[in-house]
Amino acid sequence: MIESRFGPNGGNRLPQPDTKNRLLEAAERLFASEGLSRTSLRAITCEAGVNVAAVHYHFGSKDELLVELVRRRIAPMNEERLARLDAIERASEGGPLPLEPVLRAFVEPAFRFRSEMSGHEQLGRFFGRLYAEPEEILESTLREIFEDVAKRFRDAFARAVPHLPDDELDWRFHFLVGTVVHTLMGRREMQAPTDDPPPDQEVIDRVIRFTAAGLSAPVEMGQ
Amino acid sequence: MIESRFGPNGGNRLPQPDTKNRLLEAAERLFASEGLSRTSLRAITCEAGVNVAAVHYHFGSKDELLVELVRRRIAPMNEERLARLDAIERASEGGPLPLEPVLRAFVEPAFRFRSEMSGHEQLGRFFGRLYAEPEEILESTLREIFEDVAKRFRDAFARAVPHLPDDELDWRFHFLVGTVVHTLMGRREMQAPTDDPPPDQEVIDRVIRFTAAGLSAPVEMGQ
């Protein structure tokens, strides 16, 4: 049976009459500012201006909304990371990789996607929350989305900092992630609450400087 | 009116018949493994083997239990940090401070308190959650507990790495906290789930190596 035309409601030409996307955006905003488990369905649908039942109609459940949100937000960020890493590896032709570009390929997409987000720069906090709040429903999704990135970048760092033993490399990659996530979450220990946020590129450069030094530190305890 | 004797129930000689501490320990365990907002009072009291009403009798509310838990756990850790920093500053007699000991004074108490915890090494995750889940009730408590530590260590790092401008120092201190918190949370990106956790001192040394290099990196963007 041929799909005679498209579905109803504009026939998939307008994929949704906005409801689905408005739900995703409202959910992202609230998840970021209130936390995953502290955000109720009613708060989301109220913020989106739609009925409560819309969530279950379009996504099936609150959990599946969250999974869909992760797929839409995190996956593209990781694809950009991998694309940039591809370019670096292609340019190096099997030789050692330059550390700073690899670092930037990992760090910059995270900040870029944060600020690209429709007006509000909450994606960083949402992103950070994924690490902090253990939603078992997300475990497999996150693993699936981050597995490639983790593996590819681990190997890239191994080529960029070849003097490191494997276990030390794993740990330093872990520390890098901690630095990035904590910074995306936007908590500054010493910042006066009145200061306005600094431009992304400045923060990125500081992160790169710090982590590049940490990653390339000698492995012997020379101090 | 003279406090004729002590209170009832052993007259404060046994401060509580265990209930209060059992609640705190059960709460800490569950907060750490399940998250702050996903842990119910009933789960806590069930785990502790006491009645639900005991929480309100001893603490007043779930939130106040959390605050009390923070005071009991985090405050001593920070006191040890400050004591160690005092010793370092006393030994330096106004001169520049050695970076690595200052770093260790900040990092080691966190890991030590984690493993000291009655059998379970969950304090790290609990500690990490305090950063990740924004309980507005904790905001003032956490600020009060961490304010001194943040200020004192910021100044110490300024003396240990004197070539850094103030804003760069603030950021690097932020990155250090991110590294520590993320590591305390215990998520390893590359670790097989079957591996058993490495000894604390080994992890501490790796953290110190990484952050010492990051903190003392040159501030110019010299690749």
Place this chain on the structure above:
DNA sequence: AGGCGATTCAAACGCATGATTGAATCGCGC
């Protein structure tokens, strides 16, 4: 022995949550 304050307990409260229902509404294709 008896009184009394500290503590425990089972039961219930009101409320917010995630989920579900079934009818109403919409808008295209026929």
Place this chain on the structure above:
DNA sequence: GCGCGATTCAATCATGCGTTTGAATCGCCT
């Protein structure tokens, strides 16, 4: 203009939540 699937909506469900209550229990002190 009619039918039909896609979509919205108000209303409702059962459940679990934090909290409160009031009576029972415990153990020291006089």
